Amino acid sequence: SQQGEEDPQALSIQEGENATMNCSYKTSINNLQWYRQNSGRGLVHLILIRSNEREKHSGRLRVTLDTSKKSSSLLITASRAADTASYFCATDGGSNDYKLSFGAGTTVTVRA
């Protein structure tokens, strides 16, 4: 079964707007990762946030992690048409369980 679940399933925004998607998971983790997948391509790593971190930034991306709520959010600021893709969160099983479980993803469409 999937450890991480993204919300919403789909998101449509205007270029320049911000996009926020959330991820909830069930068990303790070592870290949480966000990936992007363009249609017909492989996944591209965006950000890794460790369980002892609460927020991380990378360019226009901001990730938060709340381990008490077992949830994370990914914010894309000032979106561009090129941000159109599916976004996945991935979590390991904590402790010595390094297997990544991916959610079903959030499909983001940025309208020009």
Next chain:
Amino acid sequence: DAGVIQSPRHEVTEMGQEVTLRCKPISGHNSLFWYRQTMMRGLELLIYFNNNVPIDDSGMPEDRFSAKMPNASFSTLKIQPSEPRDSAVYFCASSLGLVNEQFFGPGTRLTVL
């Protein structure tokens, strides 16, 4: 850096045939992962290796699936015999260590008729 290389990119075969998917990880990476992606089940981890040793194959769906990593620069995923329900995109990914970011290959789109 060439990234993770997978071959073939597309494979169409008939039910019952043997299928072999190949992966060359990024040089210097010591962890390798095989995933399968379908619309119904999303992205599933099949098996992963660390330092060429299989660590967890609990995601391999059936005995028809097998994977090997004979050296640090090559891995195969074999399906024998293949079935239509094996149709999916198979991704290989590599990383430096088990807890770090994974780099994905472009995938192999497998269609079993």
